[in-house]
Amino acid sequence: MHNNTPEQAPLGVLIIGSGFAGLGLAMRLRQQGSDDFLILEKAAKAGGTWRDNDYPGAACDVPSHLYSFSFEPKTDWTRRFAPQAEIFAYVQQCIAKYGLHSRIRCNSEVSEAWFDEPAGLWRVTTVDGAQFSARALVSACGQLNRPLYPQIAGIERFAGESFHSARWRHDIDLSGKRVAVIGTGASAIQFVPEIVPRVQHLTLFQRTAAYVLPKPDRAYSRFELALMQRFPWTQKLDRALQYLYHEARGVAFFVLPGLMKLYRGSFLRHLQRQVTDPELRARLTPDYPLGCKRILISNDYYPALTQPQVEVVNQAIREVSERGVITADGREHAVDVLIYGTGFAASDFLAPMRIRGLGGLELNQAWKEGAEAYKGISVNGFPNLFILYGPNTNLGHNSIIYMLESQFPYVLSCLQQLQQGVRYLDVRAPVQQAWNQRLQHAIEHSVWEQGCNSWYKNAAGKHTNNWSGFTFSYRQHTRQPDWSDYDRVR
Structure with a gap:
């Protein structure tokens, strides 16, 4: 178990992952x-989702003022919706400003972690064999990190x-190629419009049509940028207004799902304006x-699909051959390059x-029916483990950064307890169960239960x-931990 190196003193907190969650807590x-504290990062550099997803056209679909930390505002975003490179630069700025370089260990993928009950410590081993001990373990791995x-x-x-x-090969020139x-x-709705002008032919294999709404994106004017620089409260005001606008959409998601029918009308008009060919339009109309699935926003996706060199195929794929893709109707679509826009293993x-x-209980055993956590943060039987952006904390209508900023104070309060003589905190099973029953019951009445499968x-x-x-x-709910929810073992 032990390396020959002398045992390091246990850390207060070990954080897994250096995306927005891990960095924000740090x-x-x-x-x-x-x-x-120490952050373990599996990749060669920090940055999470915005390091990995550097494909052409990558950008956020939450407005930039909302998709940044309230305690680290940025007044000089160039656009309403920030492109990937700008978000990644913001992440690097945060690392530099808070002196986090020395607290991040890259190329350190965690292979296992076990809770040493007598010592009240998490023992963590990385793939390269390094070992760490910490009072608390924070998973900041996110939901969208494994292609x-x-x-x-x-x-x-x-x-x-x-x-x-999410592993884009920038060394492959797509010019004049047949791409699937x-x-x-x-x-996909972001990179497809970017590559269409370059390729000889693009075949888009669509299992289910998506709802793609107009993206209210534009560059900020010099005047707006100067105003926000001079009066930072104007940026805060804009952030607050955007928050309220997005939050209001929640009404249609889980209070009155019937309202979505009105939105569907405006979607159909938008599709009709952008796609004149009735056959293609029928293929792109969701059923x-x-x-029910994630709503997408783009201004150039539909126009890109109307180009002569693009074919949208909604036949199921039967197999892949050496030369291309064979669909259920037996047709072989010849291609030179195959790009997977197939998302992430989000529920693992x-x-x-x-x-x-405790007692050697394995997390994937505890979660064999599906992941669940109290408030998305604590899991019964796994003391001093805190999950950021954990189960049931994703959103369909607002910014994940807001959710993370709700979780930080909660986790920090728990960490404080551990400094005050509590050996470990374990959320009680009935508390976790009651929380999840309420949550699943509420979801049954939401738009996500209206008859489709999705990564949710x-x-x-x-x-x-x-x-x-x-x-x-x-x-x-996360303002302050209620200590009666936890077994506090000294």
Whole structure:
């Protein structure tokens, strides 16, 4: 078990992942004057989702003022919706400003973690064999970090180049090539319009049509930028207004899902304006209620699909051959490059790590029916483990950063308890159960239960990803831990 190196003193907190969640908590710890923490990052550099997804056209679909920390405002975003490079630069700025470089260990993928009950410590081993001990373990791995590759027969036979959009191969020139894109989710609708002008032919394989609404994006004017620089409160005001606008959309998601029918009308008009060919339009019209899957925003996706070199195929894929993709009707679509826009393994929250809690209980055993956590943060039987952006904290209508900022104070209060002589905190099973029953019950009446499959649910149909209500109610729930919810073991 032990290396020959002398045992290091246990850390206060070990954070897994250096995206917005891990960095935000580290910034909060720094603000409290603490540096008794370390961030383990599996990749060669920090940055999470915005390091990985650097495909052409990558941008956020939440407005930039809302998709940044309230305690680290940025007044000089160039656009209403920030492009990937700008968000990634913001992340690097945060690391530099809070002196986090020395607290991040890159190329350190966690392979396993187990809770040493007598010592009240998490023992963590990385893939390269390094070992760490910490009073508390924080998972900040997010929900969108493991690319999902489609299960299609013959994929390994394909003779051309292939890659996932979250592992974009910038060294492959797509000019004049025949390209196939599998998947039409949030990434595909951003990169497809970017590559269409360059390729000889693009075949887009669509399993389910998506709802794509106009994106109210534009560059900020010099006047606006100067105003926000001079009066930072104008940026805060804009952030507050955008928050309220997005939060109001929640009404249609989980209070009155019937309102979505009105939105569907405006969607159909938008589609009609952008796609004049009735056959193509029929192929692009979803057959499930708006909002049931993630709603996408783009101004150039539909126009790109009307170009002569683009073909939208909604036949199922039977197999992949050396030369291309064969659909259910037996037709072979010849391609040189295959791009997977197939999303992420979003409901396997802490996979592939092996995490063992009290009595050797394995997390994937505890979660065999689907991931669940009290307030999305604590899991019974896994003391001093805190999950950021955990089960049921994803949103369909607002900014994840707001959810993270609701979780930080809650986790920091728990960490404080551990400094005050509590050996470990374990959320009580009945408390976790009651929380999840209420949550699943609320989701049953939401738009996500209106008859479609999406990445919001696991294979058994359990909703593991989305929060069932308004974000301000989540903030209310996480304002302060109620210590009677936990077994506090000294």
